[in-house]
Amino acid sequence: MKREDVTKIFEGATEEQINQLLNINSADIGNAKKKLETERDSYKDQLATAQNALKEFEGVDVKDLNGKIEKLTSDLKAKDTEYQQKIADMEFDSTLDAAIRNSKARNTKAVRALLDIEKLKGSKNQADDIKSALEALGKSDSYLFGSGEPVLNPVTNTNPNAQSTKPGSAPDLSAMRAAMGLPAEKK
DSSP: OOHHHHHHHTTTOOHHHHHHHHHHHHHHHHHHHHHHHHHHHHHHHHHHHHHHHHHHTTTOOHHHHHHHHHHHHHHHHHHHHHHHHHHHHHHHHHHHHHHHHHTTBSOHHHHHHHSOHHHHHTOSSHHHHHHHHHHHHHHHOGGGBOOSSOOOOOOSOOOTTSOOOOTTOOOOOHHHHHHHTOOOOOO
8 A cells, every 4th residue: 555545535534544554554565565574484383394304205116115014914914814713723722632631531532532522523513523532432332431430459468368457457467577587576
């Protein structure tokens, strides 16, 4: 805004009023100019930061990076699959060992050696198939499993010539002492 333009518009205004109007207008223009300069400087800083960041990527092969990303992604999927397989194997082994123990097997390793482990792992109903495989093995190789019959252990002396060993009575050891050359026991 020029002084001549203001004087033409406001005829009859005093020099002091025109000066005040021009000062207010200059202040408004100065504030707007400072705001624009601040924004301009901010944009310059952002541009410089972006340019510096882009310089870091100069010489980088994007196809190579994409290939590395794909390789890492496939490696991650392979590891995940491997861990899932290990967990499934541990669960299967736990189920199989429990079933073998419950079947009263005498030797777990021998029973495992005679079972088709891969077929049982691939089964949809593992628990039932393991049970039926152990039953079939029990029929064909019953010596691997304990029998349900009670053990017939003698609980008394079967020698009719031996002296009584009832609780509270001492066995006669005199013949044994004499055979060893020891003197007879004093009572």
